[in-house]
């Protein structure tokens with residue numbers, strides 16, 4: 541299957557140049573690279589511009605309630621653990637109304653990928669300040685929430701990364717790794733993509749100048765949570781924005797830790813168990829005769 545076959549011939553509702561196109565392209569390339577069949581893939585979208593991403597892919601899609609895409613994506617995974625499940629939404633959806641689920645998803649550690657397209661604004665509703673908006677943006681007086689530092693502070697074996705829509709190569713590579721992590725039942729994968737809203741908060745130029753690939757920093761070790769926390773803080777103190785793989789759990793850390801392995805050791809969820817029933821004509825006829 542090629543990435544092209546995954547694209548629907550319907551026009552996108554996104555503004556030309558929106559950073560979300562970078563994520564859409566990376567999803568298409570990663571799914572094609574890993575040869576994931578469309579019927580084995582479910583994309584759960586949140587509310588907001590970015591949450592409509594499943595509308596532009598020829599895949600199984602589910603549009604979740606506002607801030608509730610994570611429990612719905614985890615539910616899909618537990619119903620059929622053999623599916624590849626991706627949840628995708630924005631910073632307003634995930635870090636405001638969805639904040640409780642954001643924290644608990646690390647604790648639950650189901651093997652799903654969660655992509656947050658962070659544009660530091662509420663684009664769909666015309667540019668109000670969001671949880672990640674900088675001080676002063678649209679009169680914002682609150683300090684911006686930092687999802688990567690928060691994720692690093694939760695001691696669970698999650699894969700954690702940040703990408704930038706202006707670097708599609710890195711985005712695709714990291715998404716492939718995140719998908720491989722979840723498809724091997726190693727647990728949760730969180731990827732925040734810096735995805736500029738070109739209409740209400742065009743940060744492309746600023747972010748292009750500021751992003752710094754943490755793998756190039758001396759002492760980089762994505763299995764060392766403490767070291768990564770320090771590297772991120774020092775990078776930010778230097779006026780840069782850290783991107784790259786922030787935490788890659790060792791095989792030993794991830795072994796047997798995924799939620800679906802704990803709840804469904806044979807990896808058969810209720811949905812799959814039902815569909816796996818063999819047709820049984822005798823039982824069917826017995827059932828019919830009982831109704832006569």
Ligand code: SF4
Pocket residue numbers: 553554555557558559560589590659663664736737738739740
């Ligand atoms: Fe993208 Fe912003 Fe347009 Fe929404 S309003 S589609 S986030 S550029």
